[in-house]
Amino acid sequence: MKKLFLPLLLLVAVSAQAADKRSTSGRLQSKNPVLSIEGGKVQGVLADDHPEVFVYRGIPYAAPPIRENRWKAPQPVLPWKGVKVCDTFGRPSYQAIQYTGGYYTEWGYGKEAAFSEDCLYLNVWTKAPGEVGKKLPVALWIHGGGYREGFGSEPEFDGQEWGAKDVVLVTINYRLGVFGFLTHPLLAAENPHHVSGNYGILDQIEALKWIKKNIAQFGGDPNNVTIFGQSAGGGSVRTLCESPLARGLFHKAVIMSAQGLSIPNPNGGGMMGGRYSGGSVADAEANAKKVFDWAGLTDLQKMRQASTETVFALPTLYYQVNSDGQQQGGGMPFMRGLPFMPMIDGYVSEKSFDDATRQGTLADVPYMIGFTLNDMGNMAPNIAEFCKVRAEKGGKAWAYEFARPLPDDGSHPEVTQRLKGAFHSSDLWFVFKSLKHCWRPWTKGDWDLSEKMLTAWTNFVKYSDPNGPKGGAWKPCTAQNPKFMVFKLNDKDAEASVYGEPEIAPQAQGFGFGPRR
Numbered sequence: 001m002k003k004l005f006l007p008l009l010l011l012v013a014v015s016a017q018a019a020d021k022r023s024t025s026g027r028l029q030s031k032n033p034v035l036s037i038e039g040g041k042v043q044g045v046l047a048d049d050h051p052e053v054f055v056y057r058g059i060p061y062a063a064p065p066i067r068e069n070r071w072k073a074p075q076p077v078l079p080w081k082g083v084k085v086c087d088t089f090g091r092p093s094y095q096a097i098q099y100t101g102g103y104y105t106e107w108g109y110g111k112e113a114a115f116s117e118d119c120l121y122l123n124v125w126t127k128a129p130g131e132v133g134k135k136l137p138v139a140l141w142i143h144g145g146g147y148r149e150g151f152g153s154e155p156e157f158d159g160q161e162w163g164a165k166d167v168v169l170v171t172i173n174y175r176l177g178v179f180g181f182l183t184h185p186l187l188a189a190e191n192p193h194h195v196s197g198n199y200g201i202l203d204q205i206e207a208l209k210w211i212k213k214n215i216a217q218f219g220g221d222p223n224n225v226t227i228f229g230q231s232a233g234g235g236s237v238r239t240l241c242e243s244p245l246a247r248g249l250f251h252k253a254v255i256m257s258a259q260g261l262s263i264p265n266p267n268g269g270g271m272m273g274g275r276y277s278g279g280s281v282a283d284a285e286a287n288a289k290k291v292f293d294w295a296g297l298t299d300l301q302k303m304r305q306a307s308t309e310t311v312f313a314l315p316t317l318y319y320q321v322n323s324d325g326q327q328q329g330g331g332m333p334f335m336r337g338l339p340f341m342p343m344i345d346g347y348v349s350e351k352s353f354d355d356a357t358r359q360g361t362l363a364d365v366p367y368m369i370g371f372t373l374n375d376m377g378n379m380a381p382n383i384a385e386f387c388k389v390r391a392e393k394g395g396k397a398w399a400y401e402f403a404r405p406l407p408d409d410g411s412h413p414e415v416t417q418r419l420k421g422a423f424h425s426s427d428l429w430f431v432f433k434s435l436k437h438c439w440r441p442w443t444k445g446d447w448d449l450s451e452k453m454l455t456a457w458t459n460f461v462k463y464s465d466p467n468g469p470k471g472g473a474w475k476p477c478t479a480q481n482p483k484f485m486v487f488k489l490n491d492k493d494a495e496a497s498v499y500g501e502p503e504i505a506p507q508a509q510g511f512g513f514g515p516r517r
Helices: 002-030 102-107 160-164 177-181 185-190 199-218 232-242 281-294 300-305 308-321 353-359 380-392 444-463
Strands: 035-037 040-043 054-060 083-085 121-126 136-142 168-172 220-230 252-256 367-372 397-402 484-487 498-500
Touching: 035 199, 054 160, 121 160, 121 199, 136 199, 136 232, 136 444, 160 168, 160 444, 168 199, 177 199, 177 308, 185 281, 185 300, 199 220, 199 232, 220 232, 220 444, 232 252, 232 353, 252 444, 281 308, 353 380, 367 380, 380 397, 380 484, 397 444, 444 484
Parallel strands: 040 083, 136 168, 136 220, 220 252, 252 367, 367 397, 397 484
Antiparallel strands: 035 040, 054 121, 121 168, 484 498
């Protein structure tokens, strides 16, 4: 009898658990209303690890930038019929195919949608779909990749932990490379503002406008928006903070691994540090005309009718055949004479980030800014300079350094021979608390450090202070108090972050590998 009774008890218990799970799922699905947004109706799906969080994958925020829309400002989104169930990420911008090793293996690429010019999609994570009065803080994430690769749905950008922290997180794809940043005199001539290029930045501004118009449907507050990005995403944040077109569309900014402010040389001779500017628009337009004319693409109709593959390959082919140009900058994000990056055009961007900061015309919002220990050089002095100038202008900027060398179990030497220590981009796993997607042998200390960083970033989004609503030990960086929050573990792999002087690596490591600039 006992032998029969025990299995019956187990069966009852399992059935009860299953019923409870179905009931919970049903209650949560009942909280998943159909939302009416620009373009039509959408419905999300439950996140994997947080059943109170809903994710909306692949929402179009502008019309496909193809054919007649190639190299134009983003156009209004095309309406769709019925309810779009947002369970699939949108296509990333057309870019080079990744290869095994380095960042490709680090991030676990390979399951993303096919690359395409039709790429203007965004994703939303939220706890409060349909709660238009909830007014949760909103964060817009801008991915890096040298303005020529990357996408908002990379595994390390899994946004469900942000959603669980009561933030509405938005990640985007935007146009990259020749499709996002080509300058050309014919494009400038047709443009009502007489400019060309910066289409990828215009996409980001369009995403901010989409947030302004639609985010309340997801429970978000359009008047409490933070922009944040890393590497070229951080460079994009810099451009948005200077751009008059983005003014008023965001209220806080986080700049990750994208330098700080150039420092006046005490011996004269200009400034020290800072970022490459890309040269003049006039030179870039002239070079582009030469390259496209060489291929017979001598008018806008031919340029827009050319295949995606032809346009993408053209700059590389031209300079393989012709010798009138030299590769510049040791792998910086542009192709011989064609700077595929934001440029000062007098419309999208009026001046450099340095000039805007020193002249006091930069967006007057709170800032967080930092880098990793083995980043693209020691950014600490330039970051401290930015914070100092912001303080002089009456603003606040919190500085940080990520100093946790990533653990290595020897299983991926094709990665770790290139990416060592706390390398450029290594902090992304921690900021998103997406460690579960990585092959590395994380310790409990890594999970604790990730929770600390996620909390700091989301506190900044919520309260304009990474400490939280009551403040704390991490103070804004100033000339009188030039300290950073250093995120790290101790020699026993326990979380041991400290507020103090940033650490300095004996030599920069892990940034000589092309991607993620």
